[in-house]
Amino acid sequence: MDTIIIDERIDVGAVFKKNIIKPRWFVWKGRKYAITEVTYTWEDTQGAARVMHFALSDGNTLFEVSLNLTSLEWRLEKSSVV
Amino acid sequence: MTRTILLIDMNAFFASVEQAMNPALRGKPIIVCGRGRTVVTTASYEARVFGVKTGMNLYQAKQACPQVIAVEGDMSRYIDASHNIQRIAREFTDQVEMFSIDECFLDVSKTCRNEVDPQNIARAIKHTIREKLGVTCSIGIGPNKVVAKIASKMQKPDGLIEIREKDIPVLFALMAVQKLQGVGVGRHISEKLMSMGITTAGQLGNTPLEKLMHHFGIMGYRLKRIGEGKDDSPVDSSGGNELIKSVGHSHTFPRDTRDISIIRSYMMMLTEKVGLRLREYGLMGKTVYCTIRFGDFTSWGAQQGLKEHIRQNREIFFVAEQILARAFPLSKAVRLVGLSISDLKPRDTQQFLLKEMEKDTTLAEAVDDINKKYGVFTIKASSVILSEKFGIRPSCGMVSKQALKIKV
Numbered sequence: 001m002d003t004i005i006i007d008e009r010i011d012v013g014a015v016f017k018k019n020i021i022k023p024r025w026f027v028w029k030g031r032k033y034a035i036t037e038v039t040y041t042w043e044d045t046q047g048a049a050r051v052m053h054f055a056l057s058d059g060n061t062l063f064e065v066s067l068n069l070t071s072l073e074w075r076l077e078k079s080s081v082v
Numbered sequence: 083m084t085r086t087i088l089l090i091d092m093n094a095f096f097a098s099v100e101q102a103m104n105p106a107l108r109g110k111p112i113i114v115c116g117r118g119r120t121v122v123t124t125a126s127y128e129a130r131v132f133g134v135k136t137g138m139n140l141y142q143a144k145q146a147c148p149q150v151i152a153v154e155g156d157m158s159r160y161i162d163a164s165h166n167i168q169r170i171a172r173e174f175t176d177q178v179e180m181f182s183i184d185e186c187f188l189d190v191s192k193t194c195r196n197e198v199d200p201q202n203i204a205r206a207i208k209h210t211i212r213e214k215l216g217v218t219c220s221i222g223i224g225p226n227k228v229v230a231k232i233a234s235k236m237q238k239p240d241g242l243i244e245i246r247e248k249d250i251p252v253l254f255a256l257m258a259v260q261k262l263q264g265v266g267v268g269r270h271i272s273e274k275l276m277s278m279g280i281t282t283a284g285q286l287g288n289t290p291l292e293k294l295m296h297h298f299g300i301m302g303y304r305l306k307r308i309g310e311g312k313d314d315s316p317v318d319s320s321g322g323n324e325l326i327k328s329v330g331h332s333h334t335f336p337r338d339t340r341d342i343s344i345i346r347s348y349m350m351m352l353t354e355k356v357g358l359r360l361r362e363y364g365l366m367g368k369t370v371y372c373t374i375r376f377g378d379f380t381s382w383g384a385q386q387g388l389k390e391h392i393r394q395n396r397e398i399f400f401v402a403e404q405i406l407a408r409a410f411p412l413s414k415a416v417r418l419v420g421l422s423i424s425d426l427k428p429r430d431t432q433q434f435l436l437k438e439m440e441k442d443t444t445l446a447e448a449v450d451d452i453n454k455k456y457g458v459f460t461i462k463a464s465s466v467i468l469s470e471k472f473g474i475r476p477s478c479g480m481v482s483k484q485a486l487k488i489k490v
């Protein structure tokens with residue numbers, strides 16, 4: 001599996017439904033990626049901040065995207081293709 | 083009073099989480115490797131079919147299964163999944179002990195006293211874990227932790243086995259002692275038992291206590307209890323809030339030796355490990371204990387109390403050497419040396435609890451700072467868990483338990 005570490009700030013469009021956050025698209029390097037599936041979510045902490053992690057698929061590639069709940073910053077952490 | 087204990091054991095945990103996360107990995111042979119991608123921490127069941135095992139290096143895994151997919155693991159995902167399993171377990175009882183990152187004991191005695199079938203509880207747990215996390219587990223049910231653990235190992239993956247008190251004599255009479263690995267009867271002990279003509283769990287339980295004590299020392303008592311399927315240890319839901327009582331390491335030699343220089347150099351290596359850990363925890367100790375286990379499994383141990391607390395490697399080694407000198411001349415070849423330091427106190431004046439441990443050795447410099455910045459679930463704690471997965475097991479198992487604890 002080829003995994004690339006990206007770790008860059010991105011813009012994300014997300015839907016907040018009840019108490020669930022569902023990212024729908026994000027823009028990275030001028031290109032818009034439509035998310036077809038949120039495959040997994042998990043949480044951890046970075047310092048005092050809670051961070052939500054999302055594994056997202058656009059149909060070809062799996063992206064790991066994080067949302068820092070203190071700074072409200074979205075980051076594209078990794079992408080991987082099998 | 084009869085008890086009902088469940089052990090939830092996640093199946094190929096790290097690999098299953100990766101497969102749940104990445105649809106492209108489902109149904110495929112995968113291995114989860116640590117950072118640097120060299121050692122297999124977990125192989126998926128699809129990879130196990132090809133003989134891929136934990137502890138293999140990447141090359142060996144590829145030899146066994148050329149199409150195997152190597153995935154770099156992420157501890158934060160597994161810790162989070164472990165927390166979720168714990169939350170699910172807590173819906174059934176407040177007596178929950180996270181035994182390791184992928185094993186969780188539940189005492190459901192109270193619930194089951196009201197005519198509730200423990201198998202129904204187990205089925206509900208399995209269902210919820212599959213729904214919420216997309217992974218499977220094996221659940222063992224028994225009258226105590228030892229038997230529950232044995233039951234959990236009898237059906238993998240996705241198993242559910244209950245061993246009732248009345249089934250134990252028949253079951254244990256047929257069960258090979260090797261099957262007791264994981265409940266305190268390691269490979270070396272089971273080999274030794276076999277050489278004594280004890281080949282089944284039932285035979286172990288029927289062996290006179292004196293005979294077992296003669297061969298295994300104080301451990302003989304525990305072995306007999308295991309063979310009888312007895313175990314009084316409670317499900318400990320405190321979650322490792324205790325202070326560390328001692329810090330220790332041991333090392334088994336590749337082959338038995340009488341060579342003092344070899345023994346001494348390993349003792350020095352152990353000193354470094356113990357010293358490092360001590361400083362990581364921000365502790366210092368006042369009693370040093372050395373132990374030697376011989377090829378025939380008898381052991382020797384001695385300790386020395388000190389006037390002042392120490393924490394530096396050379397201080398520890400100085401004392402360890404003095405203690406070790408008492409063991410010479412050696413009558414038998416040595417198989418293992420161990421070193422531990424106890425009578426610990428925090429190096430800093432304020433209370434230093436385990437949960438305040440942080441990132442790597444920098445702790446020594448900036449305890450307070452880091453306590454504020456880093457929470458309980460730190461990089462360090464997860465690397466400790468990972469090192470346990472790799473088989474490097476520090477004596478302080480509580481560290482990982484602390485990292486696994488959820489706020490209730």
Ligand SMILES: [Mg+2]
Nearest residue numbers: 091092093184
């Ligand atoms: Mg397991």
